[in-house]
Amino acid sequence: MAAEGTLTVLAQVVISGVLLGAVYALLAIGLNLIFGVMRVINVAHGDLMMLGAYTTFWLFTLWGVSPLVSLVVAMALMFALGALLQRVVVERVVGQPLLVSLLLTFGLSSFLTGSALNLWTANYRSVPAYTGSLVVAGLAFSVPRVIAFGVALAITVLVYLFLKYARLGKAIRATSQNADVALVCGIDVARIRLLTFGLGTALAAAAGSLLAVIYTVYPEMGRTFLLKAFAIIVLGGLGSFGGAFLGALALGVAEALAAYAWTAQIAEGVAYLLLIVVLLARPSGLFGIRE
C-alpha cells in the first residue's frame, strides 16, 4: 500500500516536472536561437521574459483579458521590442568577443529589472486565471500547469516546423551553422539576426506569460529563470534545438524530484549541479556544437 502511494506521488512529481519543463523549454529555445545565429549570450533574456509576464498580468488585472490572448499580445509586443533592441544595441557588438556581448546584455538586464522595480514595485503578483486540478487515472495534475504545458508544447512544435520547413526558418538555421557561407548564398544575415532576436524574445515572452499563470510575477524573476535557461542550454548543448528541449524537461523533472526529496532551495541548486556534472563529462554539453 505504502509503495503504491509513493509510486503515485513520485509519478506526480515527475509529471509536474515535465509540465513545467515545457515552459522552461520555450525560454531555452529562444536563448539558443539567439546564440546560434549571433553567438551572443543574451543575459537580458530572462528580463524580457519578465516583461512578457507583466504584460499578461496587467492585461488580466486591468481588463480581465484571458492569458491565452495576452500570450499572443505579449509575443507580438516583445517581438517588436526584441527587434528594436537588436537593431539599436545588440547588432553593434556582434562579432566582438563574447565578454563584450555578455556584459552588454547584463547591463541591459540590470536596466530592465531596475525599471520594472521602479514602475511596478517588488510586490509579488499573480494571475489566478485557472485553478483546480485535473484527476486522470488516479493522478492529479494542476490545471494551470496542464494548460501551460499544452500551449508551450504547441508553440515548440510550431517553431520546430518553422525552422525545419519554412524558407525563413531554413535561412535562420543556415545562418547559425555558418554565417559567412549564408551571406555568400544570398541570405540577408543582418535581417536574419534582427528577426531571430525578435523571435527569441517572443518565445521568452510566451514563457513569461505561461509562468505568470503558474507562478508569481516579480521584477527579479528574470534572473532566476535565466540561470535555469543557461543550465538547460549548456546541458543540452549550445545551438541544439532538440538538446534544449530535452534538457528543459530533464531540468524540470530533476528540480521537482529534488524539491520533493529535500527542500526547494536545494532544488534551485540542482540546475547548477547538473550543469557542472554534464560539463565535466562533456565540455560541449550533451548535444552541443563543438566550437
Added chain:
Amino acid sequence: MSVVKLQKPRLALSTRHSALLLAGLLLVCLALPFVASAYVISLLFLLLMWVVMASSWNLLSGYTGYVSFGHAGFFGVGAYTAAILIWRAQWEWWLACLAGGVLCAALGVLIGGPALRLRGPYFAIALLGLSEVGRIVAVVWEPLTRGGLGISLPPDAELLPDYYAMLALALAAVGLVYGIANSKIGLRLLAIREDETAAEVVGVPTTRYKLLAFTLSAIFPGVAGGLYAWHVSYIDPGAVFAVSLSVRTIASAMFGGAGTVFGPVIGALLLNVLAEVLWVRFPFFHPVLFGGLIIVILLVMPGGIMALLQQRGILPRSRRL
C-alpha cells in the same frame, strides 16, 4: 592617403619619473586616513576592494581570455571562512582573512583543473553556476553558516587597520599583475588568450599556466571577502555571493581596460565612485542608471579607458601598463 605620424605618447614617462609618481601616490594613500573623514575612509576601503576584485579578475580573464563570471564565488567563500573562524573559533580577524585566501587558493586548484577544460561561454556559465552553488551551500548548510540568517560579527570599531589591510591587499594584487604582465608568464598568458592551440603548438604549457592564473586570481577575492565581512560585521549568502558582485567586478575591469595592468585599477576607482554618487543621489534608480552606463561604455569604448588613452597617443602602447 594619409600618413600616420609616429609620435611619442604624451605621457610616456621615464622609469625614474614613473617610480616617483607611484611613490607619491602611495604616500597619499598612506597619509589620507589622517586627514579624511570616516565616510571617506570607508569609501576608500570599498574602492580599494573593487581594485582588488577587478585586478585579480583581470589576471585570469584579461590575460588568458577565460572569462569568469564566478568571481563572487571566491569572495563569498572568503567572507564566510573568515566570518566563521572569527565567530566560532575566535580567530584574529586578519588571520581569518588570510585563511579565507588560502582556502580559496585550494579551491582554485581543485576547480581550475576541470573547469579550465571548458571553452568560452561554457566556462563563463560554469563558473557562474559554481558561484551560485556556493550561495546555495551557504543557505542550506545551516549548522555551519546559519543559512539565510547570516553571520553577525563583533562590531569593528577601528577603521584604520581595515583600510591599511585592504590597501596592502590592493598593492599586492596590482603588484602581482604588474610582475606577471612584465614577465615571460604574462607573455605566455597572452599567447593563450590570442590563440590557445597555436600557443600549445609553440610549446607553452597552457594547462599549467591557466591553472596558475586561475589559482592566483582566486586568492585575492578570498581575502577581500574576509576583510569585507570583518568591516561590515554582518554577511548573508545573498550579499556576498551575489552575481552582481561578479558583474560589477567585470564592469570595473573592462571600463578601465581588461588585459592591462592599470586598466582595472582606473576602472575600479572611477566606476565605483560613479556608482556611489549615483547611489547617493538616486537610491531607487541606481540599477537602471548603472545598467545604462554599462551599455553606453561598451558601445562607445569596449576596450576601456586604457585603450582609449593608448589610441589617442596619450599613453604608450606597451605591455608594461
